[in-house]
Amino acid sequence: MAGGHGGFEPVKLDPAIERWSSMRENVYQHFKFTRRATRQVFTWGFMVPALIATIAVTFDNKYDWAGKQKGSSLMKGTPAKPTPSEE
Template sequence: MAGGHGGFEPVKLDPAIERWSAMRENVFQHFKFTRRATRQVVTWGLIVPGIIATIAMTFDNQYDWAGKQRGSSLLKGTPAKPAPKEEE
C-alpha cells in the first residue's frame, strides 16, 4: 500500500531521518559508559525510583477515603465527623 511498486515512490524519504533511524537501530553496538551516561543511569534508574518508593511507603496506608464525609479528616483512625443535631 505505502511501498513503492514499479518505480513509483508515494512517500518521499528524508535522508536525515533515515540516518537518525539507522543510528538508533545500531546504538547498542557503539554505546560506551561515560561519566555522563553513568550519572544519568544512576539518577534515573536508582535515585528517582528510590525517592518515589520512599514517598509511596511513607504515605501508604495513612489515608482512608472510604465513607468519608465532607469536612472530616482523611487520616486513618480519626473519628468520623459528628452528624448535625436536628432541632426538635
C-alpha cells in the same frame, strides 16, 4: 499500497531521517558508559524510583482509609468519630 513498484516511489525519503533511524536501530552496538550516561542511569534508574517509593511508603503509613466515617480524621491512630448516641 505505500510501497514503490517499478521505480515509482510515492514517499519521498529524507536522508537525515534515514540516518537518524539507522542510528537509533543500532544504538546498542555503539553504546559506551560515559560519566554522563552513568549519571543518567543512576538518577533515572535508582534515585527517582527510590524517591517515589519513599513518598509512597511515607503516605501509606500516615493515612488509614479503611473503616473511616464521614467527618473523622484519616490519620492513623486517631479514634473513630463518635456516634450521636455515644455523646
